[in-house]
Amino acid sequence: xxxVRVETEMKRCLLSLLLAGIATFPVAAAELPPLTHGxxxxxxxxxAPSLRLTDLDGRVHDLAxxxxxxxxxxxxxxxxxxxxxxxxxxxxxxxxxxxHGLVVLAVDxxxxxxxxxxxxxxxxxxxxFPLLLDQDSKAMQRWKVKGLPTTFVIDPQGRMIFRAxxxxxxxxxAMIEALLALTPKx
Amino acid sequence: MKSRRFxxxxxxxxxLSGFPVNAAQTQSLxxxxxxxxxxxxxxxxxxxxxxxxxxxxxxxxxxxxFPPQAVERYATACVFTTVLRNDAAPGELSFRLDDWSVxxxxxxxxxxxxxxxxxxxxxxxxxxxxxxxxxxxxxxPEQEYAVGEWNQGMLTxxxxxxxxFDLIARWTxxxxxxxxxxxxxxxxx
Numbered sequence: 531x532x533x534v535r536v537e538t539e540m541k542r543c544l545l546s547l548l549l550a551g552i553a554t555f556p557v558a559a560a561e562l563p564p565l566t567h568g569x570x571x572x573x574x575x576x577x578a579p580s581l582r583l584t585d586l587d588g589r590v591h592d593l594a595x596x597x598x599x600x601x602x603x604x605x606x607x608x609x610x611x612x613x614x615x616x617x618x619x620x621x622x623x624x625x626x627x628x629x630h631g632l633v634v635l636a637v638d639x640x641x642x643x644x645x646x647x648x649x650x651x652x653x654x655x656x657x658x659f660p661l662l663l664d665q666d667s668k669a670m671q672r673w674k675v676k677g678l679p680t681t682f683v684i685d686p687q688g689r690m691i692f693r694a695x696x697x698x699x700x701x702x703x704a705m706i707e708a709l710l711a712l713t714p715k716x
Numbered sequence: 717m718k719s720r721r722f723x724x725x726x727x728x729x730x731x732l733s734g735f736p737v738n739a740a741q742t743q744s745l746x747x748x749x750x751x752x753x754x755x756x757x758x759x760x761x762x763x764x765x766x767x768x769x770x771x772x773x774x775x776x777x778x779x780x781x782f783p784p785q786a787v788e789r790y791a792t793a794c795v796f797t798t799v800l801r802n803d804a805a806p807g808e809l810s811f812r813l814d815d816w817s818v819x820x821x822x823x824x825x826x827x828x829x830x831x832x833x834x835x836x837x838x839x840x841x842x843x844x845x846x847x848x849x850x851x852x853x854x855x856x857p858e859q860e861y862a863v864g865e866w867n868q869g870m871l872t873x874x875x876x877x878x879x880x881f882d883l884i885a886r887w888t889x890x891x892x893x894x895x896x897x898x899x900x901x902x903x904x905x
Binding site: 563566567568570607609610611612639640641642665666667670676677678694695696697 | 762764776780799801844845848849851852853855856858859860861862863864865866867868869
């Protein structure tokens with residue numbers, strides 16, 4: 531077989547893989563680790579780093595404007611399996627606690643608006659909170675995130691008070707009860 | 717002599733049938749993907765490796781904008797989905813991948829570092845988006861987990877497809893070092 535033919539075969543194989551649309555993190559379906567539902571207290575709460583990003587429609591969202599709210603900041607990506615699994619529970623959490631003053635911000639790392647938009651349409655329930663774009667991953671670095679997903683809880687004074695590394699079930703009753711106790715309008 | 721043979725046979729059958737190879741380690745095969753997972757739970761920590769065969773690894777990175785030669789280099793480097801979870805350790809654990817060991821055919825080395833891969837991608841001029849996707853798809857080079865915290869990410873050993881190895885993961889809790897070992901793990905072909 532000539533080199534040209536080998537190269538053509540290789541390209542055909544790669545093209546078929548692309549067309550197969552295997553865009554997510556390859557993982558065995560039967561081996562999904564369980565989502566947990568605990569929050570880790572931050573020993574010495576300190577002011578959250580700045581967070582000012584645009585959403586899918588180009589609107590700017592600034593964490594500094596949310597003083598007085600309990601804010602859940604979730605760092606994620608569409609290809610990250612635990613991020614995908616926990617996202618619907620974040621929306622259910624928002625539905626339950628928004629009236630109590632809870633706001634959810636989801637910060638996608640490294641992807642464009644089209645990618646995030648098409649993914650969010652596949653979710654049930656679809657997220658009805660801002661999906662922010664951190665395309666250069668600078669926000670993630672500022673927040674010292676080391677792995678996806680990572681979530682922070684920011685109190686009404688703007689201080690980081692809890693973190694959660696790894697996928698969570700945000701609408702678990704224990705989680706809802708814990709967050710409700712922190713909201714400004716209990 | 718007979719009893720030793722019986723033990724050897726029992727161990728061989730156990731490894732074939734998916735029963736624990738030792739007290740803590742389990743092995744399971746996903747019939748959908750054909751990927752094998754090795755898992756252990758030790759000192760309140762769960763550690764698992766799931767094979768990522770070259771084709772799914774190729775597909776993932778082609779979809780992230782990697783050029784074919786870069787994809788090929790990574791996809792054939794013995795890739796695993798790695799999970800480390802603090803279920804019930806006696807406190808917050810911390811680890812560095814540089815402290816872990818891959819033992820194969822008498823040689824011991826740490827898993828291939830994320831920094832080493834990133835150096836290659838920069839040298840190849842990969843786009844910023846591709847580099848960001850790569851960086852955050854990998855198992856964290858260092859991390860801390862309180863009870864209930866965990867990550868899932870890709871890890872490469874750098875061994876050829878089909879290689880067998882033992883992985884020793886190390887972490888510390890309050891200054892004390894703990895180990896978890898996965899034995900006889902096989903790189904996907």
